Amino acid sequence: MSRIGKQEIIIPNNIEVIINKNEILVKGKKGNLSYKISELIEIETKNNIIKLTKKKITQKAQAIHGLSRSIINNMIQGVSKGFEKKLIIEGVGYRSQIDGRNLILNMGYSHPVKIEPPEDINIKVENNINILVSGINKETVGQIAATIRSIRPPEPYKGKGIRYHNEIIKKKIGKAGK
Structure with a gap:
């Protein structure tokens, strides 16, 4: 079970997150980063919170779920703090x-x-x-x-x-x- 993937990502006030279908773009004071999300993962944003969910319950989706959450969280930390x-x-x-x-x-x-x-x-x-x-x-x-x-x-x-x-x-x- 991916416990990391279930955690929500809180977006700081000075960070801008743009989601286009399967690509996420994070803009901050230090620069811009982008990441292509797998088709097995669905991304939702509400009130400065990002939540990732699996479309299918397969072993591959389970593995990518936590990985995608960690990568997006690292992108947000990177453009704000480095x-x-x-x-x-x-x-x-x-x-x-x-x-x-x-x-x-x-x-x-x-x-x-x-x-x-x-x-x-x-x-x-x-x-x-x-x-x-x-x-x-x-x-x-x-x-x-x-x-x-x-x-x-x-x-x-x-x-x-x-x-x-x-x-x-x-x-x-x-x-x-x-």
Whole structure:
């Protein structure tokens, strides 16, 4: 049973929601987002409240019901507040810098790694080791942060690499010496 899909979405006063058949457009102070809703889901709006219902009771409709509600809720949060992910670089000689809009990472490879973010994503670097990825689309922000982290994921012995701000690395005990 989808409990998330049954929850109502409250629209803040500064957000405008336009529904055209199977497409929903959300406009806010930070930008615009749109999403194509499945034919299995019906959407209703009353007094700044969005409610999603299933047209048919099938397993596919059940799965898409909660997903659609979560995506629409994330769109409303994104255009009003925005989303951000913070990454931390740990390790001697590892650093990052911004070149125009591009992120340049020196992570111990023989070449610097260059990441070009999409137009709606902003990347900031603080102290050469803190990276802040922000934007209005939660999926894109998370994907760019995961791409940056995948360049040098934290290793379990010393914890060197790129990790999320709130990520805890369980360190392993190294080989015992004689």
